[in-house]
Amino acid sequence: MSQAGPPIDAALPFVILLVDDEKNIRRAMRLILEAQGHRVHEAPSAEDAARTLAEIAEPVDLVLLDLMLPGKSGLEWLTELRCDELHRELPVIVISGHASSEESAQAMKLGAADFFEKPLNRERILVSVTGALHTASLRRELVYLRRQVDSRREMLGSSPVMRRLYHEVERVAPTKANVLITGPSGTGKELVSRAIHSLSPRHTMPFVKVNCGAIPRELIESELFGHERGAFTGAESKKRGLFELAHGATLFLDEIGDMEHAAQAKLLRVLQSGELSRLGSERTLQVDVRVLAATNRDLERDVADGRFREDLFFRLNVFPIRVPTLEERADDVPLLAETFLRAFCQENGLGAKRMLPEVVTALAKRRWPGNVRELKNIVERAAILSGPEITMADLPEDPHVDPFSDDTPSTPALLPSTGRMTLREVRDRAERDHIVAVLENQEWNVSRAAAELGVERTNLHKKIRAYGIKRG
Ligand SMILES: Nc1ncnc2c1ncn2[C@@H]1O[C@H](COP(=O)(O)OP(=O)(O)OP(=O)(O)O)[C@@H](O)[C@H]1O
Ligand SMILES: [Mg+2]
Numbered sequence: 001m002s003q004a005g006p007p008i009d010a011a012l013p014f015v016i017l018l019v020d021d022e023k024n025i026r027r028a029m030r031l032i033l034e035a036q037g038h039r040v041h042e043a044p045s046a047e048d049a050a051r052t053l054a055e056i057a058e059p060v061d062l063v064l065l066d067l068m069l070p071g072k073s074g075l076e077w078l079t080e081l082r083c084d085e086l087h088r089e090l091p092v093i094v095i096s097g098h099a100s101s102e103e104s105a106q107a108m109k110l111g112a113a114d115f116f117e118k119p120l121n122r123e124r125i126l127v128s129v130t131g132a133l134h135t136a137s138l139r140r141e142l143v144y145l146r147r148q149v150d151s152r153r154e155m156l157g158s159s160p161v162m163r164r165l166y167h168e169v170e171r172v173a174p175t176k177a178n179v180l181i182t183g184p185s186g187t188g189k190e191l192v193s194r195a196i197h198s199l200s201p202r203h204t205m206p207f208v209k210v211n212c213g214a215i216p217r218e219l220i221e222s223e224l225f226g227h228e229r230g231a232f233t234g235a236e237s238k239k240r241g242l243f244e245l246a247h248g249a250t251l252f253l254d255e256i257g258d259m260e261h262a263a264q265a266k267l268l269r270v271l272q273s274g275e276l277s278r279l280g281s282e283r284t285l286q287v288d289v290r291v292l293a294a295t296n297r298d299l300e301r302d303v304a305d306g307r308f309r310e311d312l313f314f315r316l317n318v319f320p321i322r323v324p325t326l327e328e329r330a331d332d333v334p335l336l337a338e339t340f341l342r343a344f345c346q347e348n349g350l351g352a353k354r355m356l357p358e359v360v361t362a363l364a365k366r367r368w369p370g371n372v373r374e375l376k377n378i379v380e381r382a383a384i385l386s387g388p389e390i391t392m393a394d395l396p397e398d399p400h401v402d403p404f405s406d407d408t409p410s411t412p413a414l415l416p417s418t419g420r421m422t423l424r425e426v427r428d429r430a431e432r433d434h435i436v437a438v439l440e441n442q443e444w445n446v447s448r449a450a451a452e453l454g455v456e457r458t459n460l461h462k463k464i465r466a467y468g469i470k471r472g
Contacts, residue, residue, distance in 0.1 A: 183323030186373030205249030231280025257297035
């Protein structure tokens, strides 16, 4: 993202997960680590540790793992971690109650960052933890920078409202919080959701997108939650739903405001319990899915009108992000327009084209009900129509401008004899005639004519071209 703030990581303390069944050991280690400014979570077993990893909102930087645990052993869990896409690279320091060179060799083979024995020695712990965290932080920075460059390629803008947006995205991305992204059509809601995913610890997992408005009502539940064979007419084979496919990953529910009530109720249950059952099945499945939702509707109004479930709204709206309209960030228009132009010309082998400064100014002043998408379309259309330079003639007329709010003086005295003319034609004709008269009067000096007309020189040039006015 352009102009994003400093790396999120710089300000955050390290997060360490302590896995040991002995409470006293956990307490002693917690004191040592917290004194260093780290944040500590505890788990008395491998099973609890797995749950903690999946449930806490912050990414864990380091695990201290006792090998002798009730239930699943430390080595078994470490093996599982190494097979799990999300935690394959999580640094783990292994602790053992009694020396066994075989165990220690195996732990090292599984990529343990270090191995040491009880009784614990404070200095030894600190040296080992500091070393592992140093490596972890280098890796974290590298991954972060790589991803920032990726998303930077997509989200443009350095206006204050965009900076605030980047800040929010960077803060919420590493957590597991559900995010509700709102904003009018074409503002970049999908782009924001992709940026959140790519800056999250789930970035190596899929970003699964569902357009809730585009799926027929009767199919949405089976799309999201899957079905067993024969669950309904037409269900010829069993199908996994998108929630299952997004396990361990991110699910983007686009146009959530269009979801109908029955599906809303089921979605709420999944978000509350993390459990779902396929249509036609009694069996429940545990899923770990981070949900991002977007809408251009006013969901609060929909809640008030009974169109959207209030409880679901609160579940989704844990962290609301409002994407600004293009008019709120008109300063970004030149950068966006020029970037879109360059990219489009490059992709389509059109050769480099440039926009005349007056075109850029006109774009920045325009009204944009279709926001960034509309700007992109207009720039691409102009690139197709224009020669090497994009001029005012390559822009479509701004349909959103109020013809009477213009700053050109109206000149009823010069109105031509009417006949059947629309108001707009009358106005244009009068405007054209008056401009010609003033130009004549000023001996075709455009600057002086513009001054007399009370408009910018570029604006007058634009009108001269648009009306096809020529000297003589
Ligand atoms: N900040 C931005 N920088 C660069 N391109 C952007 C930005 N915001 C939006 N776009 C581009 O504008 C277009 C619309 O963006 P996107 O699809 O994310 O909007 P949306 O809010 O989801 O729209 P809708 O409500 O219609 O679904 C896309 O081509 C996207 O790449
Ligand atoms: Mg969208």
